[in-house]
Amino acid sequence: MHRLREIAGALLLGASVAVSFGAQAQGTPAVKARTTTRGATAQEYQLEPQAMDLIKAMSSALTGARSLAFTATMTYESASKLGPALAYTTRSEVLLQRPDRLRVLTLGDGPTTEFYYDGKSITAFSPAENLVAIAPAPPTVDGMLEAVFDNAAIYFPFADVLGADPLSDLSRGLVSAFVVGQSKLVGGVPTDVVALVTDELFMQLWIGKDDHLPRMMRAVYRGDTSRLRHQLELTDWKLDPTVAADAFASVNAANAHRIPFAAPLPPGVKPPKQAKPAPKTPAP
DSSP states (O other): OGGGGOHHHHTTSSOOOOOOSOGGGGGSOOOEEEEOTTSOEEEEOOBOHHHHHHHHHHHHHHHTSSEEEEEEEEEEEEEOTTSSEEEEEEEEEEEEETTTEEEEEEEESSSOEEEEEOSSEEEEEETTTTEEEEEEOOSSHHHHHHHHHHHHOOOOTTHHHHSSOHHHHHHTTEEEEEEEEEESSSTTSOEEEEEEEESSEEEEEEEETTTOOEEEEEEEETTOTTOOOEEEEEEEEEESOOOOTTTTOOHHHHTSEEEOOOOOOOTTOOOOOOOOOOOOOOOO
16 A cells, blocks of 8 residues: 555656766866865866856746746666666656646656646646645745655656746756757757756756757766666747646546655555544543
8 A cells, every 4th residue: 555655756757857977078178177075086167158158048938938838758767687777758748837837747658647736735646546645835836846855755857947047956056067069850959959067967958049948958967876867858848828727726636535745655665554543532
């Protein structure tokens, strides 16, 4: 029965988009070595103005629309028992209305899940099992994303696209940003390709040359010795689409079996049994 508490965590679907600091950076303009506070040697890079301008333009394009709709296809690797990584893919239909509405319908691979946020409450729904977890929510998308991560280990790999200030989110901890080049093969449009480096990740980002919308992110954690790769494709962009009044709620979810909104338990761990309420003392 431990799956009753896994619905919220199932929406994680691949964790954050991040890339290891590896071979791709070897051809970039390193400045010098530096010593971190931990005493480890790392590479220090520059924030190229052109790269930062592209990130700023992307942020402006995202925040300039009151509502956004797009498809997010996430391919992420997971280590296998034999050594080489296996690749898994999920696809989500995303609808955002600033500042306090979000719907994420994840269609597969894997079980279908639905996530709704209406500015007051968060709803995580598993249609196949008819299970729903509902919790009160902060009044903004940014606050909600932080709350579901802290309380239920939910993190959408496209979270940086949803925030009120994508530029700030992507710039946090940056030690390097540089332009890789251009591509005509991603998203069906010409794109500018930028690399972003922090102490934790190396990310490559494809940004539409004309519309400045993010088209693909490719990343790996620097601390991941397996160098597992995560790739996020963002397609079918719609800016300021018509949004139905009931788009951020589900009748089926409202009528499903309620379960706690909590982080998933580790595999094989059963939830603790809930104590039965003490019998009421008869009134004298």
